[in-house]
Amino acid sequence: MGFLEITRKDLQLLARDRRALVVLVALPMAFIGILGLSTGRLMGWRDDNQLLHLGVVDECRTTLSEQLEERLQGMDGLNVRLMASRTEAESLLADRELTALIVIGPEFNNRSSGIKPREVFESGSSRLKFSLSDVDVTVTCRPSAAMARTVVDQLVLFATLMTVLPDSARKAEVQSRVRSLLTGEDQDAPPSGTASNDDAATDAKTDSPAGPETSSAKPANEGSPVYQTLVPSYTVMFAFFLVNVMARSFIAERELGTLKRLRMAPVTSVDLLLGKTLPFLVISLIQSSVLFLFGRLLFGMSWGEQPWLLIPIVLCTSLAATGMGLLIATLVRTDSQVSAYANFVVITLAGISGCFMPREWLPEAMQTISLATPHAWALMAYDEALSGGVPGTALIVKSCLTLTGFAVGFFVLGCLRFRTAD
């Protein structure tokens, strides 16, 4: 049981290096806090700068055109200002106070009255043959807001269709087909419950193409979307950041000459490496637990429907991280090598796997490649456990087994390397 003595000694040494311990927990916390504040809106937060500012000029002035105005005003992510004249609106657009200008022309009411759902799509397909000009609605964007133009066009088109189509049941059909066009969802999927509700048509938020994704009403178990992503991402990244500390611990042991002394003692190589690894497993578990605890207490994140599922994920992620730490510790010989190789490996793998941004933002090929990293499996497991609904345990079990496989593989390679190199 020599490994327990080595573990005890290393924990004793780590406990005396309180600055390092604080950094191991405080650094990820600071990262999560700072990145949450700076990139939060990319992941779902909205502030005034993030809204699309639309000016609407109603030259028709009928009940139907007013309904369109109301619908636009109710859409999430839009700041709609009703303007008295086109001249005034164009002036604001030129002054960059508006992102886009929507003009509801005088023929809007007349042209809209005869529109039927079957006329919206080409027969036998989901392809739209309807355009805003058909109902005398024009959209003008600032030339510098080319990307916003696409979004505004889609939102106005959707709002217009939902306004001009006569029957609410057909609206639901159109809504479903339009959503499938705009988001690429399966058009055969049934329309959402809110859309099938007759009265829902008046609820612009639930009618919007962004649908539930942009809804401000969250399920009870859904935390802040920013920290639901950031906390697990940085917990994974910093779990693997321990690779640095582990490698430096090995180097220190070599430089102190104590590694030789340990190798001369009646303990096996496996005992020695196990003894050197376990303290960092403990640190990793503490680090991850503290980050999730603070994620909940400080950032309001949710632990998902079944919080106990986080335990095996944290454990298996820490196992994989310390296994990788051991392998790298046996590969590097100097502090410079730790800085060069360990940091490169840790940061590259974090980047590939999706620790820096939500995995779904990664290109599909990169998502596939990232499955070669333990980080990706940990992130997938966390994503499943922390998602709003009931988590699928199959994916979590598969991820945990894969992470354990990584851990065992790294440990065996580390042992082989230690025996031949040291």
Next chain:
Amino acid sequence: MSLLDVVDLRKSFDSHVAVAGLSFDVREGEVLGLLGPNGAGKTTTMSIIAGLLEPDGGELKYQGQAIRPGADALRRGLGVVPQDLAIYPDLTAVENLTFFGRLYGVTGAKLQNRIDWVLERTALTQQAQRPARTFSGGMKRRLNFAIGLLHEPRLVMLDEPTVGVDPQSRAHLLDCVRELRSDGVSVLYASHYMEEVEAVCDRVAIIDHGQLVASGSLDELLAQVRVSIRLRVSRAEEMTLATLRALPMVTDIETQTNGSADTLLILKTSITSSDRARLGEALQQVLQRLADGQVEVLSVTTQDSNLEQLFLELTGRRLRD
């Protein structure tokens, strides 16, 4: 009786041969000096015995039984004091000792007794609770030494234990080695300091380029040293030197003038220091030849024999080269 036999040990690093068929034995309760210059193969030999290196060939026998280098029984019987310090600076002396003691399976009251004993032996009792990083160089060396003794090893291997140590700590460490011998512990003492080996070792194995060049007790080895006769003379003409060279026991003559009027003649002879009778006879003949040449002899000395001389004779180079 031999505690450890090293038989035809061989080890190379790529094309460099570090140990080339080295054989020696360490007997029960003796201090064996492993003497050789830096790079002679002392540390490599000890590393193989300690299980840190795999030998390319050769055999180890522990208590008469062939044993694999690094075998558990050998590790438990060995106390190694490495050449470089191998202590944890952030742990106290007691914590360092406790950790290594437990690693060797010493626990409980026995561990406490052993810690007290080694601290006393190495004069570190007063510093027991201080972190090792606050120690002087000599105190760190003594703690390094103490760790090697903690588990009551039967054979202690000391690799250059006094390098960089102040004279006081050096004297203390040498005293400790003598005490170990008196306790019946065998010691393999590797050093390139001839004086230390002469001071504490019962037997000496002289190695160079990974090979044994001589071994035996100190007296046996010193008896092999050939005596040099040093004469300060008024003049040293070539004819005089030729008559001296003609003497059968003279193997070489070196002259040194040092800018003064007289000359120092160093006559290297084939006479060993143990052969006192022949030496007296040779001295008489030398003085007679000088008198015949009307050379005035100002002083005569014979050089004391030591291991440095022996090493020089055997290898053609100095221990500290």
